Amino acid sequence: xxxxxxxxxxxxxxxxxxxxxxxxxxxxxxxxxxxxHNLMAEPxxxxxxxxxxxxxxxxxxxxxxxxxxxxxxxxxxxxxxxGKKILENPVINxxxxxxxxxxxxxxxxxxxxxxYIEDSFKKITAVDRTPFHTKFxxxxxxxxxxxxxxxxxxxxxxxxxxxxxxxxxxxxxxxxELLIIKYGTFENVxxxxxxxxxxxxxxxxxxxxxxxxxxxxxxxxxDPVDENRNVASALSLDNYSKFIHASxxxxxxxxxxxxxxxxxxxxxxxxxxxxxxxxxxxxxxxxDDVLYPQIRKxxxxxxxxLDEFQPMDYHFxxxxxxxxxxxxxxxxxxxxxxHEGPPVWDKNSENFIKKWINKCYSGPxxxxxxxxxxxxxxxxxxxxxxxxxxxxxxxxxxxxxxKNKLKFSRDINTIDxxxxxxxxxxxxxxxx
Amino acid sequence: xxxxxxxxxxxxxxxxxxxxxxxxxxxxxxxxxxxxHNLMAEPxxxxxxxxxxxxxxxxxxxxxxxxxxxxxxxxxxxxxxxGKKILENPVINxxxxxxxxxxxxxxxxxxxxxxYIEDSFKKITAVDRTPFHTKFxxxxxxxxxxxxxxxxxxxxxxxxxxxxxxxxxxxxxxxxELLIIKYGTFENVxxxxxxxxxxxxxxxxxxxxxxxxxxxxxxxxxDPVDENRNVASALSLDNYSKFIHASxxxxxxxxxxxxxxxxxxxxxxxxxxxxxxxxxxxxxxxxDDVLYPQIRKxxxxxxxxLDEFQPMDYHFxxxxxxxxxxxxxxxxxxxxxxHEGPPVWDKNSENFIKKWINKCYSGPxxxxxxxxxxxxxxxxxxxxxxxxxxxxxxxxxxxxxxKNKLKFSRDINTIDxxxxxxxxxxxxxxxx
Numbered sequence: 001x002x003x004x005x006x007x008x009x010x011x012x013x014x015x016x017x018x019x020x021x022x023x024x025x026x027x028x029x030x031x032x033x034x035x036x037h038n039l040m041a042e043p044x045x046x047x048x049x050x051x052x053x054x055x056x057x058x059x060x061x062x063x064x065x066x067x068x069x070x071x072x073x074x075x076x077x078x079x080x081x082x083g084k085k086i087l088e089n090p091v092i093n094x095x096x097x098x099x100x101x102x103x104x105x106x107x108x109x110x111x112x113x114x115x116y117i118e119d120s121f122k123k124i125t126a127v128d129r130t131p132f133h134t135k136f137x138x139x140x141x142x143x144x145x146x147x148x149x150x151x152x153x154x155x156x157x158x159x160x161x162x163x164x165x166x167x168x169x170x171x172x173x174x175x176x177e178l179l180i181i182k183y184g185t186f187e188n189v190x191x192x193x194x195x196x197x198x199x200x201x202x203x204x205x206x207x208x209x210x211x212x213x214x215x216x217x218x219x220x221x222x223d224p225v226d227e228n229r230n231v232a233s234a235l236s237l238d239n240y241s242k243f244i245h246a247s248x249x250x251x252x253x254x255x256x257x258x259x260x261x262x263x264x265x266x267x268x269x270x271x272x273x274x275x276x277x278x279x280x281x282x283x284x285x286x287x288d289d290v291l292y293p294q295i296r297k298x299x300x301x302x303x304x305x306l307d308e309f310q311p312m313d314y315h316f317x318x319x320x321x322x323x324x325x326x327x328x329x330x331x332x333x334x335x336x337x338x339h340e341g342p343p344v345w346d347k348n349s350e351n352f353i354k355k356w357i358n359k360c361y362s363g364p365x366x367x368x369x370x371x372x373x374x375x376x377x378x379x380x381x382x383x384x385x386x387x388x389x390x391x392x393x394x395x396x397x398x399x400x401x402x403k404n405k406l407k408f409s410r411d412i413n414t415i416d417x418x419x420x421x422x423x424x425x426x427x428x429x430x431x432x
Numbered sequence: 433x434x435x436x437x438x439x440x441x442x443x444x445x446x447x448x449x450x451x452x453x454x455x456x457x458x459x460x461x462x463x464x465x466x467x468x469h470n471l472m473a474e475p476x477x478x479x480x481x482x483x484x485x486x487x488x489x490x491x492x493x494x495x496x497x498x499x500x501x502x503x504x505x506x507x508x509x510x511x512x513x514x515g516k517k518i519l520e521n522p523v524i525n526x527x528x529x530x531x532x533x534x535x536x537x538x539x540x541x542x543x544x545x546x547x548y549i550e551d552s553f554k555k556i557t558a559v560d561r562t563p564f565h566t567k568f569x570x571x572x573x574x575x576x577x578x579x580x581x582x583x584x585x586x587x588x589x590x591x592x593x594x595x596x597x598x599x600x601x602x603x604x605x606x607x608x609e610l611l612i613i614k615y616g617t618f619e620n621v622x623x624x625x626x627x628x629x630x631x632x633x634x635x636x637x638x639x640x641x642x643x644x645x646x647x648x649x650x651x652x653x654x655d656p657v658d659e660n661r662n663v664a665s666a667l668s669l670d671n672y673s674k675f676i677h678a679s680x681x682x683x684x685x686x687x688x689x690x691x692x693x694x695x696x697x698x699x700x701x702x703x704x705x706x707x708x709x710x711x712x713x714x715x716x717x718x719x720d721d722v723l724y725p726q727i728r729k730x731x732x733x734x735x736x737x738l739d740e741f742q743p744m745d746y747h748f749x750x751x752x753x754x755x756x757x758x759x760x761x762x763x764x765x766x767x768x769x770x771h772e773g774p775p776v777w778d779k780n781s782e783n784f785i786k787k788w789i790n791k792c793y794s795g796p797x798x799x800x801x802x803x804x805x806x807x808x809x810x811x812x813x814x815x816x817x818x819x820x821x822x823x824x825x826x827x828x829x830x831x832x833x834x835k836n837k838l839k840f841s842r843d844i845n846t847i848d849x850x851x852x853x854x855x856x857x858x859x860x861x862x863x864x
Contacts, residue, residue, distance in 0.1 A: 237800060238798050238799065238800070240801075241801045244776050245776050245781075245798065248782075270794065272768040272793050272806070273766040273767045273812075274768065308742075313799070329765060334706045334761050335705045343630065344673035345629045345630060345676055361702060362702065362857055362858040363858040363859070365859075365860075366673045366677065368669060369630070369650070369670065374744070374858070425794055426794040426795040426806070427794075427795070428797075
């Protein structure tokens with residue numbers, strides 16, 4: 001069997017599953033309608049199921065679209081209350097926008113409030129534009145195109161960059177659909193990506209010049225329903241780069257591993273005389289989209305200030321705790337450091353001498369016309385240095401409050417074995 | 433007793449010594465005259481004794497000035513042969529210019545050939561200008577000025593920067609004399625030096641602009657007998673800086689230590705968790721003025737290429753061997769290093785992947801849009817790295833020939849204790 005057919009068979013819902021989905025959606029729509037007959041509002045199916053681009057066991061998104069004459073507070077409270085009544089095990093989620101998540105007939109549903117707007121760029125809440133996306137895709141995507149979307153989605157999942165959420169910083173479902181609408185097939189998208197350079201701009205019509213200056217992102221795909229929006233704005237530079245590389249590699253050698261990577265973690269970790277430090281912080285009660293940007297800020301703030309230890313790379317993962325792993329040439333430094341002072345002829349040189357003459361390890365001495373002294377190194381371990389970095393800098397609004405709970409370990413056995421192996425081995429998912 | 437008087441008493445020759453010097457000089461002049469009566473040549477006393485600025489037990493310089501009608505080869509051979517006849521334990525020296533060194537009546541004599549030239553800037557050999565220097569100083573320096581020169585010379589000796597030879601890179605006797613002629617007294621010279629900045633230009637008359645661009649040196653003192661010469665050209669930036677600093681410190685606190693430092697080396701070396709590497713090379717048979725520039729080249733070439741070990745400072749000294757000491761944060765590095773590759777979208781990225789995919793420790797992976805890999809670090813000790821630096825670079829014409837004899841030691845007991853202590857403690861001579 002052809003590789004692509006094999007992938008499709010594993011990911012595409014069967015007719016039987018689609019019937020069950022259809023029935024579940026109809027039930028939910030009916031239940032909503034029963035509760036809103038005296039309101040200016042209507043339920044609407046959106047997302048991948050509405051567009052027919054869903055994989056097996058999809059999340060199903062139902063919006064309730066309200067007239068703009070209702071207060072925001074009302075439509076939110078009403079929707080959340082109704083959702084809790086209709087769905088099993090309902091959970092209310094307040095990230096950017098509130099919604100209810102829950103089960104119905106074994107499927108995962110989100111019920112979300114939004115406003116009915118006439119123009120897609122006049123949105124009031126973050127999700128008012130979504131029905132326009134659904135409409136655009138339905139009008140431009142053929143049945144074969146839908147399967148191509150499914151294959152591209154699975155490829156992106158396989159290489160670890162599917163999803164626009166903060167945790168992933170990858171390709172959204174809508175972006176995947178637009179790429180297929182633009183280039184026709186999964187393979188054409190990859191062939192295009194092979195030629196993408198430092199950045200790539202994609203549009204359906206002429207939107208003028210200077211789009212890079214306007215959006216400042218590696219991939220800019222102008223939303224056909226709102227020219228002020230870059231559909232790919234969540235995509236990080238590294239994930240953009242990974243997609244280019246994966247496209248080239250896949251077109252060179254088509255392997256199932258690109259879609260379904262298999263990672264075997266060996267007993268023994270790589271050995272190379274380097275040092276590993278493990279940072280551990282309790283995970284605060286926050287949704288991922290709020291938490292991950294802060295972890296990223298935390299990790300980069302720390303990593304960028306460790307130069308003297310010659311750090312190599314870092315990685316983070318989250319369970320009940322936030323874990324950051326740093327690999328470095330060194331974790332310990334000498335008790336002294338070379339401290340450069342002003343030129344000898346500078347008016348500040350007298351102060352430098354006064355300050356250090358009786359409290360330095362060596363000097364002050366002269367080199368290349370400057371004063372220097374060997375002074376005490378306050379932060380002679382990476383742990384001490386990180387505590388100082390974290391004290392002087394914000395590591396995110398919520399993490400700042402629990403800074404004082406930061407713990408360190410030099411024992412690699414405190415680290416999740418798979419995370420450590422992937423971090424140390426640094427292969428691409430399809431290479432394992 | 434006044435500090436300056438105390439210094440003078442210790443350094444100024446007594447009348448009795450000056451009489452003995454005078455007698456010895458007259459003897460040598462007579463002996464030379466007996467041998468050159470049929471030549472167009474004359475002996476002439478030059479140097480500090482001729483100028484009356486000599487310290488106790490001086491080197492005495494006698495030039496034989498020949499007519500320019502003689503071949504260079506002849507005047508050199510003639511002078512060297514004659515010198516060997518006149519002086520006890522004669523040694524012939526060929527640095528820039530050949531001469532005989534030897535003893536007479538307990539004094540150290542140099543006998544040197546030169547040409548009689550009419551204009552000081554029309555020199556043929558390196559030393560033809562010297563008699564003009566002698567004449568200029570005799571015409572411009574008072575008796576008190578001569579003592580001021582002696583004090584300044586001893587101050588420069590005490591702080592370790594007296595002598596224009598390659599080993600020292602400091603102030604020549606002539607430069608010292610010109611400074612006193614210019615500023616009158618030892619103390620005035622120091623007061624002037626307090627205000628010297630990144631560079632200082634001193635002249636007796638207007639020599640136009642752009643002198644810094646012409647001479648490119650921290651101290652530029654235009655030779656009054658040759659405006660194309662900077663008398664201070666041998667002075668290094670660090671010795672220039674040291675002089676400024678010592679001047680300030682002496683004027684703040686007048687101590688005998690500036691003239692006669694006393695260095696006590698303690699049993700125990702400073703401790704600060706750093707690493708010391710000792711490089712040892714046999715000393716080739718070369719005069720100091722040829723050897724020291726090569727050692728400096730050797731040491732700086734090595735030191736400037738050690739960044740990854742975070743070296744702090746280096747020092748060298750010479751006995752039967754050339755010794756270089758390096759203090760560094762590290763002497764050992766991990767077996768791997770982070771190797772940066774091209775951007776992912778670059779046409780060279782394919783070669784990078786091909787080259788490293790099967791021979792790197794980790795990766796290739798993507799970070800900030802670039803490929804990286806952890807590759808084997810070939811030079812994971814400072815010794816290996818230095819052998820590689822020395823192999824790839826010239827460390828001086830003569831040292832290059834004995835490169836292969838370079839030895840290393842991490843045992844600080846192989847290092848001269850005083851040299852090591854001074855290197856580690858890094859105080860100025862007057863501070864011990």
